[in-house]
Amino acid sequence: MQALQVKQMRLTFAVTEVQRLIITAEAVDQMLAFSQHSWYQAEAGGVMLGRHLLESSDVVIDEVTTPQRKDKRSRFGFFRSTNHNRIAQEKWKLSNETLAYLGLWHTHPERDPTPSSVDRQDWEKAVTTHAYYGDRLFFPIVGTQRIRVWTKSRTEPIRELGLLT
Numbered sequence: 001m002q003a004l005q006v007k008q009m010r011l012t013f014a015v016t017e018v019q020r021l022i023i024t025a026e027a028v029d030q031m032l033a034f035s036q037h038s039w040y041q042a043e044a045g046g047v048m049l050g051r052h053l054l055e056s057s058d059v060v061i062d063e064v065t066t067p068q069r070k071d072k073r074s075r076f077g078f079f080r081s082t083n084h085n086r087i088a089q090e091k092w093k094l095s096n097e098t099l100a101y102l103g104l105w106h107t108h109p110e111r112d113p114t115p116s117s118v119d120r121q122d123w124e125k126a127v128t129t130h131a132y133y134g135d136r137l138f139f140p141i142v143g144t145q146r147i148r149v150w151t152k153s154r155t156e157p158i159r160e161l162g163l164l165t
């Protein structure tokens, strides 16, 4: 661990007029630990786990899975191994089935990240083939200066979420 690592604030995004996506500081820290600040750092990623709040329609990302040995990682590519699904399943069981699968994150070696065509295909496939609660999944990309988040529902195309705080 780096001694001087500054703790991040949580991030809140608008999903709809009545729904927000909240990424906890812990989850933000987990992802930022893999941001590609050096030329030799490969892309990283994983799945996101969290909760659908009962008292509102908000969604909270509590934690993420981090790179696994069987992932295929390069400077401009990340292929998730099935280990992430297994970890997500285990955490879901350990949480008494409250920690839900909410989406996929990965890093990009650019300041202000934008999705590639491979990313978009990956997201489309996730929304149509993965099992999840609710009607949408979330897809952050962690750049070196910014985290941006896209979403796709079962019926809407991919769109970016606006940052609230």
Ligand SMILES: [Zn+2]
Pocket: 106, 107, 108, 115, 116, 119, 141
């Ligand atoms: Zn990408």
